[in-house]
Amino acid sequence: MxxxxxxxxxxxxxxxxxxxxxxxxxxxxxxxxxxxxxxxxxxxxxxFPSKASLRDAVAKRWLDRANEPLCKLAAADGPAPERLEKWLRTMFAIKQKKVCDDPEMFATYLALAQEAREVVESYKDKQVDLLAKILSDGVAQGVFEIDDVKATARAVFDSTVRYHHPAHAEEWAKPECPARIEALISLLLRGLQAPCKH
Amino acid sequence: MxxxxxxxxxxxxxxxxxxxxxxxxxxxxxxxxxxxxxxxxxxxxxxFPSKASLRDAVAKRWLDRANEPLCKLAAADGPAPERLEKWLRTMFAIKQKKVCDDPEMFATYLALAQEAREVVESYKDKQVDLLAKILSDGVAQGVFEIDDVKATARAVFDSTVRYHHPAHAEEWAKPECPARIEALISLLLRGLQAPCKH
DNA sequence: TCGATGACAGATATTGAAATCTGTCAGCGC
DNA sequence: GCGCTGACAGATTTCAATATCTGTCATCGA
CATH class of the missing domain: 1.10.10.60 (Homeodomain-like)
Structure with missing residues (x-):
């Protein structure tokens, strides 16, 4: 054979x-x-037992591939605030690149996301775990002060939905977008920062 | 006649x-x-010159009506953080109520929002102005420290997209939602707060 | 034995003809 | 005159017949 x-x-x-x-x-x-x-x-x-399972498996591969750079960033060393900022900007960039380069796969992902399929849910959970890793590093470094790391990681993820959820993809190309991302990131970083350092 | x-x-x-x-x-x-x-x-x-203009006019009325309580809150007196929190929670509650009580009108609003029609854009701008009012009150009260009030108001609006944009409406009923809103609001309030009060 | 096949039933999608809708406007009646 | 009508052209939607697809399974060939 x-x-x-x-x-x-x-x-x-x-x-x-x-x-x-x-x-x-x-x-x-x-x-x-x-x-x-x-x-x-x-x-x-x-x-594959069904068309849906096949589609989900393809989406999983695609998402895992897209996720790789983010895993590396989360695992890296260095000051947490910079890493968090880099992580967020990278996530936004990956999504933006995908929507340009691979629009059909992105449409598939959008459809999956809107159906709230299990693949996408677990992918999101993974992202939140990566965020939590960076946040807890920040706490260890004494630069972040956070009560509930997991919940805060979720809050950071939720607050940036506009720049990574495919439902908002048409907005990403707008000229005012970078400035709005700027303002959002700096607001979030201020919220995480340990108060009264000096 | x-x-x-x-x-x-x-x-x-x-x-x-x-x-x-x-x-x-x-x-x-x-x-x-x-x-x-x-x-x-x-x-x-x-x-009305077209079906679209008629639909937009209906949506505008509907949005204006929904917006009224938020205008009142923005114009009220009192400590800015509490007002901001109340304002956000009220906005989320209004949306959630609408999606239950008036699903067909909500679907209309969703369709408009996805087409990014002018009505919805100007409605969003109005919301951001209301937020900016509360934020600048907070700055005047010395409880918020904000560089660019307008941009920060936009950031607060953007960061809460998940709980007011109709594209995410199916998520609002989930049991973990209130806790996630909690975490998000407290993160945002910390980011706005003037550091080192004492 | 084991993966692959192809025919099949029921579900879903496509198609094209007929019906309905949008937007216009000349004209009617108050 | 003024606001409304109703007929109209072109665009869009509906509907039902037809074709295609999904998922199953008895059977085939290596």
Whole structure:
């Protein structure tokens, strides 16, 4: 048996991502995916129980890939405020880049986010965990003063929704956007900062 | 001539709001509005140049009505932090109430918000002005320390998007929501507070 | 044995013809 | 004159027939 022609979940995901990019979420069908792989669509169902699960798996891959730089930033060393700022700006930049470069995948992600699918929920939870990591580093460094790190991380995530939730994507290109991000970040950093340092 | 049967913009708006509530944004037609008023649809076009302008006018009325309590709060006296908190909670409550009581009108508002129509933009600007009023009161009282009041008001508005933008309405009913609002508000208040009071 | 197939039922999407709607305007009646 | 009407053109929506898709499974071939 030739390794290359074995039908693996991995190959199916690859093909599905292609098909989604090519036809868009609304038009892409399991039959299209099967056609792209030159197999019957029944074979696809041997590896994924439903179209939804297939779509979710593709989205998960896509999100995990997008998330990588953020994991690195959260794990890095250095002063927490700078890292937090960098982390937020990176998240916004990733989203903005995605919406430009990969609009069909982004539309898929938007659809998933609006359905509040489990994939997206767990992805968000992961993001909040990364934020919490930076915040608790800040507390350890004595630069942040925070009662409930987890809840505050969630608050930071929520407060920046406008710049990372796909429902607001059309706003990101507007000229006043950078200034508004500026104001938001500085407000948040002030709120986290330990008061009365001197 | 009987006053009651004169076709005024006011009467048309009333009827349109009824029709929207009854049939929903997707189904409501100008013909329906005319039928409700027992006039020809041509007459409606005598007072409003297009269906879009009629819809916008209805939305404006609806938004203005919803906005009234917030104007009062912004104009009131008292310590700015408490007023800000009350203002935000009132805004969230109004939105939440609307989405329950008047779902069809809310759907109309959602559609408008997503199209980024001028009505909604100016309504948002009004809200930011109200916030700015409270913030500048706070600065005058010495409880807030803010560089750029206008930009900070915008940041406060943006940071709470999740709890007032209709795109996030499905989230508002979730049980963890109040706690998350709590965390967000306290983070924001800390960020506005003048540091080192003592 | 084991993955793949292709025919199938029920659900969903597409299509094109018919109905309805939007926006205009010449003309009617007060 | 003035406000309203109703007929109209072009755009949009509806509806039902048709085609396609999803998910299942008995069967096939290696």
């Amino acid at each position: 030739n390794e290359a022609v074995v039908l693996t979940p991995e190959r199916i995901l690859e093909a599905t991502e292609d098909v989604l990019r090519r036809f868009g979420l609304a038009k892409a069908t399991v039959v299209d995916v099967a056609r792209a792989l030159d197999v019957s669509h029944g074979s696809v169902y041997r590896h | 009987n006053e009651a049967v004169v076709l005024t913009p006011e009467r048309i708006l009333e009827a349109t709001e009824d029709v929207l509530r009854r049939f929903g944004l997707a189904k409501a037609t100008v013909v329906d509005v005319a039928r409700a008023l027992d006039v020809s649809h041509g007459s409606v076009y005598r007072h």
